[in-house]
Amino acid sequence: MKILDRYILTSFVKTFFSVFAILFFIFVLQGIWVFIGDLAGKDLDFITIFKFLFFYSPKMIPMVLPLSVLLASIMTFGDFSENYEFAAMKSSGISLQRAMRSLIIFIFILSGLSFWFINNVAPKSEFKFVNMRRDIIHTKPAMAISAGQFNSLGALNIKVEEKYGEKDEQLRNVTMHVINQQNSQNKTVIKAKTGKIETNENSPILKLHLFDGNYYEDVTTRRSSSNEPFIKSDFKHYIMSIDVSEFDKSEEELQEISNTANMMNISQLAYTIDSLDNNLKNEIKIQADADKENTRLFLSNTPKEPEITYKTIRLDSLLKQKKYAQKISLYSNAVAVAENIKFNITNNKNAVNEKEKHINRHWVALYEKFVIAFSCLLMFFIGAPLGAIIRKGGLGLPMVFAVLIFITYHFINTFGKKLAQENGITPFFGAWLSTLILLPMAITFTYKATRDRGINSIDNLLYPLTNYLKTKFKKKQNNIENV
Incomplete structure (x- = not known):
């Protein structure tokens, strides 16, 4: 490998891995925010949370990898053009195609690795992630009751002032409203000074022990009076069994997710x-x-008659x-x-x-596995010539262009897949729709950069529009002067 190829490849790889690490961390944090309800208050150890995020992280590769390639390409070639390194290469007889040769080989290798990863690693990780999420939800049925607020469990509304103990199984100041399912009225109230939650990891049944409490129930009478009778009783120990699986709708969602093709x-x-x-x-x-x-x-x-002539x-x-x-x-x-x-x-x-x-x-x-691999090539051939055209490195203008292009790509990709899944268009066209739309952009930018059209400034891209506006303005000004 020649010194120039090594220099260009080293500059791109350093930028690429730096951008990839930053974006990957940001997208994983976004995943934590999405699943914060599954993780918060579950008394999970650090290893369990780490495994949860580890199995979730491969889902981010299809988002992070193309964006990293695009941003790294714009930044690297923007730096080369801004520092007049491309001008030096051109004066030495080295064209843009020759300068991109080592990076093209690297991007092809990266595309092959991404295809292998999406095809072999990501499906297994998705399977473990969904099953681990199910285990986190259902091995902790006691978490159906949160402290400081009313928790709706079907016909029961439970409020606990405080949860304490090694596993938050002890309760203080328990208030429970029992709703009549026939008329949806609340006529039964149970209060207890203390309580205890008893659960089994393999069962969705939550057994609630209440101590030192009172039981109130309004009695319905035929006569309407301002003073309604009620029943009151005291208890030292009262036990209730609650099936929390009936009120947990996440299981249906998880079953739907686990049956996908991912x-x-x-x-x-x-x-x-x-x-x-x-x-x-x-x-x-x-x-x-x-x-x-x-x-x-x-x-x-x-009924018909066989002898009748019809x-x-x-x-x-x-x-x-x-x-x-x-x-x-x-x-x-x-x-x-x-x-x-x-x-x-x-x-x-x-x-x-x-x-x-x-x-x-x-x-x-199936098509998406090929699209993700090809998107690395597409983003490179958009970002590399675009960076040479805008002549700006760093994270300023390149980040703006990268975000706009990637948002467009991601929106079209999501729209195409949803439309294909709903049988609006063919699956092949839906999966490749974003690529087919952005491919002319990659061809145009590459053509302009390799032909030295706009390689020093973006003004050449805007020249037809500015020339048209100047012509219109001059004609309008001449017409005013003639009048």
Whole structure:
């Protein structure tokens, strides 16, 4: 490797890893904010929290890696152009293509590594992350009760003034309202000076022990009076069992997340897609056969005389021969049959659409592994020539351009994937939509930079617009002078 190639590669790699580390840390902090509800107040040790974030961090690679390549490219080539190093290279007969040669090889290697990581490491990490999150939520059912506020557990509202003890299992000043589910009225109040939570890690049942308390219950009477009777009793030890799994909606969310295609590699996705396609074709065939069978049965149940010669006649002429009650019955039966057919067709159509969306999600996940790898190349060929054009290094202007370009890329990518998953466009086009839109930008910037058009200033990019505005302004000024 020549000295120039080593110098360019070293400058880019240092900038790239610095930017990657900073952005990766920022995105992981954003993940902590998203899942703060799962982590806070769970009495988790440092190792458990570290493993949680460690399994979550690979999800950030598709976001951080392209942005890091883009920003590092703009900063590196912006520094070269700002310090007139490109001018020195050009005077020595070294073109921009020659200066980018070592970095192109590095980006290809980086794209291959990112593809391997997304295909092999990220799915396993996603699987462990989802299961670990489920364990954190459900091995601590006592956390369903928080101190200092009312906690809604179905028909119960519980407030605890303080939780203390080694595992926050001891309670002080417990107030409990029991809601009547028939009329949604609160007529039972339980108060206790102290309490204790008893749980089992393998069970969602929370056993609540209350000590030294009172039990109040209003009695409903037929007479309306300002003085309503009530029942009051004292207790030394009162035990309640609460199934907190009935009130925890996160399990349904986790089951939905765990069934996504993000936990599969390419071979598993291909096998799953093939199986889903075959199941969908078989279901469509079964539904078509069922519709034919229902039509045949409906026609076979229609009364007809085999000796009658059939003619084409109007329905009104047949109904004239029936009595009013018989007409009502015929119309009612026809409406019922039509509604039944419509209901079956709608349900079958919705079921097929859901299966198609499920297949589309797998196709998008498969294409996304290639898109992430190609996005590194795309961002490099946008950032490197753009940095040479704007002639600015550092974190100022390059950061502005990088954020604008990446936000555009990420928005189009998210929009395309959602549209493809909802069967609006094909999964291939939805997954590659952002790449197809930004690819002309990469080609344009690379062409201008390699042709020395705008390599010293961004004014050449704006020259057609400024020239058009100057021409319009001059024409308007001449017209005013002539008047």
